[in-house]
Amino acid sequence: MIGAPATTMLSNKYTKCRLGRSDLVALFSLAAGPISATNATVTTVHNSTRWSARSLEDLIRDITSAPGYDDRVRWDNLQYSAKDPAGELEVALDIRSRKISVDISGSNEILVRGQEARIELFLRNRGAEGPPVRDYGTLHELVMISMCMLMIVVPWKGNQQHAPTGTTAPTGSSKVDSWMVVVECCLAVAMLMLVPTFLYIRRAQLKVLEDIPAGSVWSRLTTTEKFSAVGIYATVLAGVAAAVSAVTDVL
Structure with a gap:
């Protein structure tokens, strides 16, 4: 009997990162890798309402065009997730003002570690640092x-x-x-x-x-x-x- 393939799971946290709109679009495109856009989701909580869309541009359009949209409410969170139907790769990003959590898993270890390295390089090029045990x-x-x-x-x-x-x-x-x-x-x-x-x-x-x-x-x-x-x-x-x-x- 052949068991299920082993799953590689990697998790990292970063601080002091500076991300604007174009940075976020590029980050989500990079994070998806070989995963189709139809299997990706961008979510956020804005003005006590949870929103979800297939891309960041769609999410921005839906929120800013909503009747109850208030441009004075701070937009300080984004979540991105993309999953390969075959289970080879799954990427989850939780982006906040002061920290970013990156979780990557899948049965294809090479693909998982490759995506981790690409995302880390992208974030570090925008000021991200790995959190020390205590930030002095x-x-x-x-x-x-x-x-x-x-x-x-x-x-x-x-x-x-x-x-x-x-x-x-x-x-x-x-x-x-x-x-x-x-x-x-x-x-x-x-x-x-x-x-x-x-x-x-x-x-x-x-x-x-x-x-x-x-x-x-x-x-x-x-x-x-x-x-x-x-x-x-x-x-x-x-x-x-x-x-x-x-x-x-x-x-």
């Missing part, structure tokens, strides 16, 4: 920013303390204070340079209705974010210019 990345960045702020605030406050009346300041103290001001300005600029990295580069995104800009950090920002960034750096430059002017007067 964000904590590390917060600690570094806090340390920079302390290095700026503490010496600055110390420089505001004047020698008591009738006493003479130590020789060279003005030069030391001047260099401290320069160091503090450099630290302030360095700290603000971390803002795009902390807020924009590493943040995960899922945009079903539009594409996510690729390329440099500046090109990824929205118009509002660009105006905000310009305002922040203009303020910093003005503060640095004032500090440099004060240092020049002291020297």
Whole structure:
């Protein structure tokens, strides 16, 4: 008696991935592989209603053209599934704003492992990372920013303390204070340079209705974010210019 063929089952989870509309269309096409489009399904829950369609474009059209569609409701989930009738390959994707779950199984081990490698490469090219046991990345960045702020605030406050009346300041103290001001300005600029990295580069995104800009950090920002960034750096430059002017007067 011949038993049923063994089933290979692979499961992976990814974080920090940035997927826009065209990325999702390409991902679903890649994930299907040899499976026919008639055996694939795209589902989502939007505005407390579950929707299902054969393709992402059909799903978007059905939801956005529905009478009760509300464009202010956040669209933060997608599920894709495709199954070969012969059982050689089955792919299931659960896509959220901050993580993606990939489950691949089937009786054809070569096909299963090949699809896993293709999907992983596709996601990593869009910023995906495998989740560590504990994610210390964000904590590390917060600690570094806090340390920079302390290095700026503490010496600055110390420089505001004047020698008591009738006493003479130590020789060279003005030069030391001047260099401290320069160091503090450099630290302030360095700290603000971390803002795009902390807020924009590493943040995960899922945009079903539009594409996510690729390329440099500046090109990824929205118009509002660009105006905000310009305002922040203009303020910093003005503060640095004032500090440099004060240092020049002291020297």
